[in-house]
Amino acid sequence: MNHKDLESQSNASTKIPILWIILGALGMFLAHYLVFIYAPMETTMRAAQRIFYFHLPSAWLCYIGFIMCAGWSLRYLMTQNPKHDALALASAEVGLTFGVIVLTTGPLWARAAWGVWWKWEPRLTTMAILFLIFTCYWVIRSFGGDNAGVRRFGAVLAVLGAPNIFFVHVAVTRWRGDHPNNIGLEPEMRVVLYSCLLIFIILFSLLVRLRYRVHTEERTVSALSRRLSRIGG
Amino acid sequence: MSAQFWPCFKAILKKDLKIELRSKETLATVSLFGVVLTFLFAFGFMGDPATNLAVAPGVLWAALLFTGSLSVGRTFAREQENSAFTALALSPAPRSAILAAKVLVNIAVMLGVMLVITPLLAILMHIDLSTNLFALMSLITLSTVGFALVATPLAVMAVGARFPEVLLPMVVFPLVTPVMICGVRGSAALLGTSADLDYLAWTQMILAFDMMIGGGAFFLFDWMVSE
Amino acid sequence: MNRHPLNIIKLLSLLFIVLGLCLGGLTVSVAQAQDGSESVKPEAKLEAKPEAKPEAKPEAKPEAKPAQVDIRPNPKRAANKNFDSEKEERLENLRYKHLWIAYSLVWIIIFVFIRQTWQRSQAVSSRLEELKSRLIALEEKDK
Numbered sequence: 134m135n136h137k138d139l140e141s142q143s144n145a146s147t148k149i150p151i152l153w154i155i156l157g158a159l160g161m162f163l164a165h166y167l168v169f170i171y172a173p174m175e176t177t178m179r180a181a182q183r184i185f186y187f188h189l190p191s192a193w194l195c196y197i198g199f200i201m202c203a204g205w206s207l208r209y210l211m212t213q214n215p216k217h218d219a220l221a222l223a224s225a226e227v228g229l230t231f232g233v234i235v236l237t238t239g240p241l242w243a244r245a246a247w248g249v250w251w252k253w254e255p256r257l258t259t260m261a262i263l264f265l266i267f268t269c270y271w272v273i274r275s276f277g278g279d280n281a282g283v284r285r286f287g288a289v290l291a292v293l294g295a296p297n298i299f300f301v302h303v304a305v306t307r308w309r310g311d312h313p314n315n316i317g318l319e320p321e322m323r324v325v326l327y328s329c330l331l332i333f334i335i336l337f338s339l340l341v342r343l344r345y346r347v348h349t350e351e352r353t354v355s356a357l358s359r360r361l362s363r364i365g366g
Numbered sequence: 367m368s369a370q371f372w373p374c375f376k377a378i379l380k381k382d383l384k385i386e387l388r389s390k391e392t393l394a395t396v397s398l399f400g401v402v403l404t405f406l407f408a409f410g411f412m413g414d415p416a417t418n419l420a421v422a423p424g425v426l427w428a429a430l431l432f433t434g435s436l437s438v439g440r441t442f443a444r445e446q447e448n449s450a451f452t453a454l455a456l457s458p459a460p461r462s463a464i465l466a467a468k469v470l471v472n473i474a475v476m477l478g479v480m481l482v483i484t485p486l487l488a489i490l491m492h493i494d495l496s497t498n499l500f501a502l503m504s505l506i507t508l509s510t511v512g513f514a515l516v517a518t519p520l521a522v523m524a525v526g527a528r529f530p531e532v533l534l535p536m537v538v539f540p541l542v543t544p545v546m547i548c549g550v551r552g553s554a555a556l557l558g559t560s561a562d563l564d565y566l567a568w569t570q571m572i573l574a575f576d577m578m579i580g581g582g583a584f585f586l587f588d589w590m591v592s593e
Numbered sequence: 594m595n596r597h598p599l600n601i602i603k604l605l606s607l608l609f610i611v612l613g614l615c616l617g618g619l620t621v622s623v624a625q626a627q628d629g630s631e632s633v634k635p636e637a638k639l640e641a642k643p644e645a646k647p648e649a650k651p652e653a654k655p656e657a658k659p660a661q662v663d664i665r666p667n668p669k670r671a672a673n674k675n676f677d678s679e680k681e682e683r684l685e686n687l688r689y690k691h692l693w694i695a696y697s698l699v700w701i702i703i704f705v706f707i708r709q710t711w712q713r714s715q716a717v718s719s720r721l722e723e724l725k726s727r728l729i730a731l732e733e734k735d736k
Contacts, residue, residue, distance in 0.1 A: 296582065578612075
């Protein structure tokens with residue numbers, strides 16, 4: 134690899150997506166307008182119900198991030214392509230970020246709506262377990278060092294963890310089940326919810342791309358520095 | 367490749383069982399740990415008979431998880447001590463045969479440990495297990511199988527990691543949550559403390575989990591072990 | 594990929610995964626069929642709630658009016674009403690407080706994540722530049 138190869142490679146994979154950043158920022162402002170001004174007040178939960186517009190999209194995206202992580206991990210295991218691993222790590226990290234949002238807004242909403250911070254019910258529990266599994270993944274990946282063994286360990290954990298969620302959900306559903314399943318949403322509320330979801334998808338893909346960029350660059354740096362130290366430059 | 371499966375599987379299984387039966391190292395230490403754990407749990411949760419009946423399943427499955435993670439962690443650590451695992455991985459033996467043999471050995475050791483813990487718990491907490499013994503045994507066996515299927519492949523990978531003894535439980539416990547829930551609820555149904563469902567449904571679910579996770583483990587195992 | 598071909602064991606494993614998922618799914622559907630009424634309940638409860646509120650409000654008003662005419666139960670009712678409105682006010686405050694906390698937390702979390710990503714990317718790109726210049730210097734020397 135000479136320096137021109139390096140340049141072309143880093144330019145191709147790691148351009149900063151300016152358009153997406155602008156789109157994401159505008160979208161977030163729009164989302165706040167929709168949530169706080171456009172959305173009608175719900176009758177029973179009143180103001181607390183507005184938490185829901187950010188809570189639900191982030192829960193969905195958290196799941197999507199973890200499923201993406203499992204998918205890329207499986208591909209990484211099969212192909213040993215470090216790019217797939219970087220994508221898996223990036224989507225897990227972004228998924229975890231949305232997971233933190235879900236797990237902080239959830240109890241705040243629950244306290245206002247049900248009077249308790251935590252309830253043992255399927256979605257909450259499933260979310261918590263999933264979050265735990267991928268926190269382990271993240272901890273292993275960030276504190277385990279950066280070698281092939283750790284990457285493979287993480288990949289296996291992700292691949293085994295994602296379908297596991299199906300069972301956790303089933304088990305907890307049968308254990309105890311009580312969650313707002315289909316809240317009768319008014320049309321305006323639906324509009325707000327789906328536009329928030331769209332905006333969060335933009336934000337999600339933006340964050341994954343930024344994160345992926347960091348990981349690939351870090352890998353290039355470590356490969357390059359190893360090479361240079363071998364040459365003795 | 368698959369033609370070599372049975373001979374390799376039998377050879378590894380025989381070797382591991384022989385080592386285990388001669389030294390009794392893992393079985394003895396982990397059983398002792400289980401006994402200590404059971405006493406501690408009994409001290410912690412002992413109450414009136416109704417309370418005992420209610421907490422016993424949780425105690426039993428918690429003990430299964432703790433002793434299981436200890437014994438599974440030992441299986442590959444022993445191979446690692448004299449670099450035998452490198453030789454095993456380099457040999458032409460199919461990887462799935464290695465995994466299958468190791469899983470079976472782990473199941474055997476864990477069942478041995480549970481054979482010590484379960485009666486002890488029943489005695490210490492004054493619980494009568496004899497009425498539904500067979501159902502309880504099948505529940506415990508299936509849970510053990512599930513645990514071994516999840517933990518064994520991960521234990522292979524934890525061997526070279528930095529903190530294998532912390533890493534393994536940390537990773538395995540969240541993954542076996544379905545086993546924990548189903549096992550505890552199922553045995554609670556057996557003991558009559560929870561009326562939500564019959565134990566058969568829970569047993570069936572652990573079986574489904576075992577099949578799914580076992581399939582996943584065997585599917586992935588070729589890629590897990592490095593040369 | 595070619596080193597670990599799709600052999601009979603892998604195919605069997607895939608079969609087992611599918612079977613396990615089917616069995617798990619079957620268990621759920623059987624359970625749902627068994628207690629179908631239970632799984633419907635939460636929805637019914639939630640739909641009932643918004644309906645119950647508007648109904649309760651008009652009923653409360655006519656009750657309050659005769660109470661004003663009648664003197665005897667007035668202090669008690671007024672106190673009760675005061676208590677209720679106080680409770681409702683406190684709940685309303687709590688709701689707004691939690692709303693603000695939730696949204697500010699969302700922003701803090703996203704901000705921290707972006708900042709951390711940014712810092713790492715800055716550190717990495719400066720390191721990359723440094724390494725690149727060293728590589729160029731080495732290439733020059735080779736020539």
